[in-house]
Amino acid sequence: MSIVLSLLFPIGTAHALPGANSKWTVLDSKSATIECTTWKSDTWCRSGGLLRVDAAKVASTLEAFHKQTEVFEDVIEMTELEKGLLHVVLDYPYPFDDRDYVARFTPAHEGAVKLYRWTPVTHAAAPVTDNRVRLTQMAGEWRVEPRGEETFVQYTWHASVGGNFPDWALPKARSKVGNTVLSDLSKALKVDLRPAK
Numbered sequence: 001m002s003i004v005l006s007l008l009f010p011i012g013t014a015h016a017l018p019g020a021n022s023k024w025t026v027l028d029s030k031s032a033t034i035e036c037t038t039w040k041s042d043t044w045c046r047s048g049g050l051l052r053v054d055a056a057k058v059a060s061t062l063e064a065f066h067k068q069t070e071v072f073e074d075v076i077e078m079t080e081l082e083k084g085l086l087h088v089v090l091d092y093p094y095p096f097d098d099r100d101y102v103a104r105f106t107p108a109h110e111g112a113v114k115l116y117r118w119t120p121v122t123h124a125a126a127p128v129t130d131n132r133v134r135l136t137q138m139a140g141e142w143r144v145e146p147r148g149e150e151t152f153v154q155y156t157w158h159a160s161v162g163g164n165f166p167d168w169a170l171p172k173a174r175s176k177v178g179n180t181v182l183s184d185l186s187k188a189l190k191v192d193l194r195p196a197k
Contacts, residue, residue, distance in 0.1 A: 034178030047178030
């Protein structure tokens with residue numbers, strides 16, 4: 001981890017990403033590789049794939065995602081409360097309540113790799129409501145890594161869905177999230193997604 005990242009995201013924080021020694025279990029690997037792990041008693045998942053497009057274009061698309069809500073299959077609303085601070089409302093199937101979270105996004109670099117990490121915050125403009133489940137632990141990272149003419153993109157997220165969601169349905173839900181988020185990105189970029197080798 002770079003010095004800059006160590007300052008921005010200290011290892012001791014409650015929302016530190018899983019360590020390098022984490023053991024990941026693959027849930028799906030058809031169009032993206034989706035895998036999960038338990039880290040400090042929390043479940044984390046990640047989804048990775050290759051896009052045949054320049055890494056700079058992927059990065060600029062991620063930076064403007066809050067302006068492209070229509071490309072997200074499972075996002076009802078995404079509001080920028082202030083620069084780098086988003087309120088995201090997620091569509092959940094009946095009979096489950098929709099979910100939402102408020103997170104601060106911070107960009108960083110590891111050499112040629114661009115990172116976008118987010119951590120949960122509270123904000124007066126996005127109060128908790130009775131008709132949604134607030135994901136208070138929602139944290140994670142987008143990783144954008146140039147690989148020749150392609151870009152490897154990895155989405156890592158804190159995989160708690162909160163509320164009254166049954167345990168038996170969690171693997172399928174996590175696999176859907178991992179596939180959908182990268183599929184949405186590929187649609188925004190108008191390129192195909194394929195599994196990373």
